[in-house]
Amino acid sequence: MEENKSFDWSTDLKEVPVREWEDRFTWVEEPYVSPDGETIASIVNVEEGVFTVCENGETWDKEYDKAWNLRPLPDGKFAACVSSDEEWTLSISGNEWENWFDFIWNLQVNQDGSSLSLAVQKDMEYGMAVNDKPWDQMYENINEMVLSDTGSSAAVVQVTSMVQADIEVFKNGIFSCAVNGKAIDKKFLNIWDISFDSAGKNVAYGVRLDRTKYSIAVNDTAWDKQFQSVWKPLFISGDESVIAPVKEGGKWMLYKDGQPFWNKRYNQIWHLVVSQKTGNIAAIASDKFGKWTIAENDVTWNMAADQMISDLVYSKDGSTLVAVLKDKGFWTLAVNQKKWNLGADKVFTPCVSSDGNIVSVVIERQGQYFLVVNNIVIPNGYDFMATPVISPDNTKILQKAVKDGVYQRLILSMDKIL
Numbered sequence: 001m002e003e004n005k006s007f008d009w010s011t012d013l014k015e016v017p018v019r020e021w022e023d024r025f026t027w028v029e030e031p032y033v034s035p036d037g038e039t040i041a042s043i044v045n046v047e048e049g050v051f052t053v054c055e056n057g058e059t060w061d062k063e064y065d066k067a068w069n070l071r072p073l074p075d076g077k078f079a080a081c082v083s084s085d086e087e088w089t090l091s092i093s094g095n096e097w098e099n100w101f102d103f104i105w106n107l108q109v110n111q112d113g114s115s116l117s118l119a120v121q122k123d124m125e126y127g128m129a130v131n132d133k134p135w136d137q138m139y140e141n142i143n144e145m146v147l148s149d150t151g152s153s154a155a156v157v158q159v160t161s162m163v164q165a166d167i168e169v170f171k172n173g174i175f176s177c178a179v180n181g182k183a184i185d186k187k188f189l190n191i192w193d194i195s196f197d198s199a200g201k202n203v204a205y206g207v208r209l210d211r212t213k214y215s216i217a218v219n220d221t222a223w224d225k226q227f228q229s230v231w232k233p234l235f236i237s238g239d240e241s242v243i244a245p246v247k248e249g250g251k252w253m254l255y256k257d258g259q260p261f262w263n264k265r266y267n268q269i270w271h272l273v274v275s276q277k278t279g280n281i282a283a284i285a286s287d288k289f290g291k292w293t294i295a296e297n298d299v300t301w302n303m304a305a306d307q308m309i310s311d312l313v314y315s316k317d318g319s320t321l322v323a324v325l326k327d328k329g330f331w332t333l334a335v336n337q338k339k340w341n342l343g344a345d346k347v348f349t350p351c352v353s354s355d356g357n358i359v360s361v362v363i364e365r366q367g368q369y370f371l372v373v374n375n376i377v378i379p380n381g382y383d384f385m386a387t388p389v390i391s392p393d394n395t396k397i398l399q400k401a402v403k404d405g406v407y408q409r410l411i412l413s414m415d416k417i418l
Helices: 167-171
Strands: 013-017 040-047 050-055 066-072 078-084 087-092 103-109 116-122 125-130 142-147 153-158 175-179 190-196 203-208 214-218 234-236 241-248 251-256 268-274 281-288 291-296 308-314 321-327 330-335 359-365 368-373 384-390 396-403 406-413
Touching: 040 066, 050 066, 050 078, 066 103, 078 103, 087 103, 087 116, 103 142, 116 142, 125 142, 125 153, 142 190, 153 190, 175 190, 175 203, 190 234, 203 241, 214 241, 234 268, 241 268, 251 268, 268 308, 281 308, 291 308, 291 321, 330 359, 359 384, 368 384, 368 396
Parallel strands: none
Antiparallel strands: 013 406, 040 050, 066 078, 078 087, 103 116, 116 125, 142 153, 153 175, 190 203, 203 214, 234 241, 241 251, 268 281, 281 291, 308 321, 321 330, 359 368, 384 396, 396 406
């Protein structure tokens, strides 16, 4: 959840007219809202082949041949990938990076906004750039890009050239994990799902060892144990250990440091989340065919969804675990095993108070957006809504919404909702 102590919690309502943008520009792309709710922005087409970004009705000073991937930043500014004269770079509120590339994609921002990264391509070589500094070493292929909270970057890179269908070369491994541009010496057939430790120094990732065998590697060393398949690993216990879901004997288990950790065997477990406060570990799981649930510390919830569970979120204190799920054709949430009755066409990223007592989320029903707080749907529908924010003292909610062509930054009192 965003840092929100410095937000304006005393002004009940602020408004920005946005419908007039459609008259000013050839077209207006989807809106984005800053974390503090003070600014709404969209990429706009000024005329044929001319793009810029409009923030609260004011356009950036610079215009571009193309612009895409607009993102709000934690400090209230906006970043976008932009192109001029067939070169690409990152523009932050109209101020471009010094380095330009043949192409860029996969814009990532760390939690406090101190680091921004891109995947970049120049002269048919690939790498990453962090805060306008490209990797010293570039590669002929790159994927699975990751930016840590400390600003370290990593990606899967191809370190051995291979002509088409050269199976023998491929069998010896052509991929490595590059950290801050430097490839680890060990090569594998495939690598995926890179995770950093909290310091941004060590990495863990899934690897394919041969045609049928998979494992987890930490830095340049794979676990001795081999499996039928593996999912994304995570560092736990103060970065001393690594856990990962693994498939063994046709079932999935949770392993730690190459040894069984949880006792139960599942049809599937993946998407691990860890509470930094309590150390509790949760995963999306299936222990019955066609049913999805949550396993927390190897105990399954008394709740199931028949279609999918897409995400898990712990409160800061670890007391509340929220699952985003689809059941019987509709989206809803489950909070600490209790399924809400939202019946939504879409559910967006939930916001959880630090003490876990308040869960708020935006849903969409029949083209209208609604704010939900602790399973209570606020009746006023909107044309668009962004992720809400809960005040530090848990007494207010910052609602960001567009209705009838006007963006509203509205502060709601919790005692009037619950």
